[in-house]
Amino acid sequence: xxxxxxxxxxxxxxxxxxxxxxxxxxxxxxxxxxxxxxxxxxxxxxxxxxxxxxxxxxxxxxxxxxxxxxxxxxxxxxxxxxxxxxxxxxxxxxxxxxxxxxxxxxxxxxxxxxxxxxxxxxxxxxxxxxxxxxxxxxxxxxxxxxxxxxxxxxxxxxxxxxxxxxxxxxxxxxxxxxxxxxxxxxxxxxxxxxxxxxxxxxxxxxxxxxxxxxxxxxxxxxxxxxxxxxxxxxxxxxxxxxxxxxxxxxxxxxxxxxxxxxxxxx
Ligand SMILES: Cc1cc2nc3c(=O)[nH]c(=O)nc-3n(C[C@H](O)[C@H](O)[C@H](O)COP(=O)(O)OP(=O)(O)OC[C@H]3O[C@@H](n4cnc5c(N)ncnc54)[C@H](O)[C@@H]3O)c2cc1C
Numbered sequence: 001x002x003x004x005x006x007x008x009x010x011x012x013x014x015x016x017x018x019x020x021x022x023x024x025x026x027x028x029x030x031x032x033x034x035x036x037x038x039x040x041x042x043x044x045x046x047x048x049x050x051x052x053x054x055x056x057x058x059x060x061x062x063x064x065x066x067x068x069x070x071x072x073x074x075x076x077x078x079x080x081x082x083x084x085x086x087x088x089x090x091x092x093x094x095x096x097x098x099x100x101x102x103x104x105x106x107x108x109x110x111x112x113x114x115x116x117x118x119x120x121x122x123x124x125x126x127x128x129x130x131x132x133x134x135x136x137x138x139x140x141x142x143x144x145x146x147x148x149x150x151x152x153x154x155x156x157x158x159x160x161x162x163x164x165x166x167x168x169x170x171x172x173x174x175x176x177x178x179x180x181x182x183x184x185x186x187x188x189x190x191x192x193x194x195x196x197x198x199x200x201x202x203x204x205x206x207x208x209x210x211x212x213x214x215x216x217x218x219x220x221x222x223x224x225x226x227x228x229x230x231x232x233x234x235x236x237x238x239x240x241x242x243x244x245x246x247x248x249x250x251x252x253x254x255x256x257x258x259x260x261x262x263x264x265x266x
Contacts (some may be wrong), residue, residue, distance in 0.1 A: 001084075002012070007122075011168065013203050014219060015123060016123075017079075018056070018058055018121040018122055018123040019042035019043060019046070019121065019122050019123075020038070020042050020096065020119050020120075020121060021038040021039065021040040021042065021043060021095070021119070021121070021122050022038065022039055022040045022117060022118065022119055022120070022256055023036055023037070023038060023114055023116050023117060023118040023119075023120065024038065024039040024094060024116065025108070025116060026035045026114045026116060027114065028175055029098060029176060030173055030174045030175075031171070031173050031174070032100060032101050032102075032144070032169075032170055032174050033098050033099065033100055033101065033115070033147075033174065033176075034098070034099045034101055034112060034114065035086075035096055035097070035098050035099075035265075036096070036098075036099065036111060036114050036206070037094050037095070037096050037097075038094070038095045038096075038097065038099050038120065038122065038178070039092075039093055039094050039095070039203050040093070041093070043088075043093045043094070044047045044093055045097055046085075046090075046093075046095065046125070046153065047125060048088060048090065049088060049125040049132060049152075049242050050125075050127070050128025050132075050152075050154045051128055051129050051130070051149070051152035051155065051156035051158070052084070052127070052128050052129040052136040052149040052153055052219070052221070052248075053081070053084070053085055053124070053125040053127050053128035053152075053154055054082045054083065054084060054085070054124060054125065054126055054127055054128060054260055055083055055084075055095075055120055055122050055123060055124035055125050056081070056083075056122065056123035056124055056260075057078070057080060057081055057083055057087045057097070057098070057107060057120060057121075057123075057125075058077065058078045058082040058120070058121040058123065059078055059080065059081070059106050059107070060067060060121065063198060064078070065077060066078050066121075068113065073093040076107050076124045076193045077225050077239075078121075079106055079257065080257075080262040081105070081106065081107035081257065082125065082250075083097045083099070083107070084097065084098070084146075084148040084152065085097065085124070086098050086148040086149075086151060086152065088181060091104045091120075092126040095122070097148075097179060098147070099111030102144075102222060104210040105256065106140070106167050111138070112174045113138070127260075129153060129156070129246060130156070130199060131153070131156055131157050131161075131217070132217055133233050134215065135157065135161060135215065135217050136159065136161070136208070136215035136216065137161065137163070137164070137203035137212065137213055137215065137216040137217070137259040138153070138161060138162075138164075138212060138216070138217050138218075138219060139163070139165075139166075139203055139209070139212060139216060139217070139218045139219070140153060140154075140156055140164070140165045140166070140186075140218075140219050140220075141165075141166045141167070141205075141218065141220040141221075141222065141230060142162060142165075142167050142202075142207060142219075142220070142221050142222055143167070143168045143169070143198060143199065143202065143221075143222035143223060143226075143250070144168070144170065144174060145221070145222070145223075145250040145251055146221035146222060146238045147167060147169070147176075147178065147239075149221055150178050150186075151163065151178045151179040151182075152187060152220075153219055154178055154179045154184055155179055155181065155182055155183045157185070163184060164187075164209075164212075165178070165184055165185070165186035165187065166186070166189065166202055166205045166206065167187070167188055167189065168188075168190075168191065168199065168202045168220045168222070169188045169189070169191070170186070170190065170191050170192050171190050171191070171192040171193065172190055175188045175189075186248060188201060189205060189207065197253075198224045198226060198227070198253060199222055199226020199227075199230070200226070200229060202208065202222060203225060203226060203229050203230055203233060206230050206234065206238075207227050207233050207237060207238075211238075212223050212238075212240075216240075216244065217235055217244045217246070218240060218244060218245045218246065219245070219246050220234075220245065220247040220248070221248045221250050222248065222249070222250060222256060223249065223250070223251055223252060223253055224249025224252040224262050225249075225252065225253065226248075226263070227248065227249045227250075227262075227264050228264050230247070231245060231247045231264050246263075247261065247263060247264040247265075248264070249262035249263075249264060263265045
């Protein structure tokens with residue numbers, strides 16, 4: 001057991017300290033998405049993330065130092081937000097993260113003006129999704145925040161596994177290739193032209209799905225309230241077995257820093 005674990009109160013999960021990283025590149029992927037590439041020697045031990053895994057990006061307030069080395073001061077972590085480690089190039093030690101520039105929010109604001117050379121802290125990776133054994137078809141349902149994770153899920157599926165992908169984004173300018181290596185043909189749903197609230201178009205598209213083959217699995221990630229309604233449509237209306245539906249709320253309208261562990265199973 002490491003020193004850190006030994007010091008932990010009984011039963012309490014101890015997070016390893018975050019890694020210091022540096023911004024190596026910033027690239028606008030679409031008008032509403034910024035890709036930030038992190039590097040630095042502390043990524044040498046970053047574990048290859050599973051599909052849909054998450055990292056924590058810490059935002060140390062300007063003018064503050066954290067960690068300070070003083071355990072009492074360091075017990076309070078700076079604010080953090082949850083993101084998808086979209087691509088990790090272990091050979092180069094580079095980690096790509098794609099931020100939706102949704103407006104207000106410490107992370108969205110930071111990403112909109114991120115600069116090469118900036119020092120940041122990253123926790124994780126943790127969690128993630130493993131496609132079930134013998135999956136014959138995967139239905140993927142996601143909003144903008146989960147488009148990076150959709151790419152990872154596609155890359156984790158058995159080669160040639162049929163998919164049906166519904167992606168809701170703001171407008172046609174936000175549609176893009178989901179994975180550079182896997183061809184896919186997502187159905188893009190655009191909120192802006194019809195002033196749709198987040199998730200509404202996804203919900204309608206899910207309700208209109210034709211019956212799916214028996215061995216079909218569902219991966220859903222989007223705004224949390226909508227995620228619950230989609231789960232309900234799948235299970236109660238379309239009769240999908242609960243166990244075949246993986247759902248996760250990625251953010252919640254009106255809530256800052258929504259918890260990262262809302263699987264909608266309540
Ligand atoms: C496992 C996981 C992986 C995720 N991966 C990604 C990712 O790769 N890229 C990504 O962009 N997001 C991702 N998210 C979502 C991201 O964590 C949230 O959007 C987060 O709230 C952003 O923090 P913020 O500081 O910008 O906004 P916050 O301070 O958390 O929120 C401020 C306000 O903005 C609203 N808001 C938050 N997110 C959105 C949004 N996407 N669209 C519209 N309004 C929003 C909130 O409801 C709130 O009113 C992921 C979430 C999870 C749980």
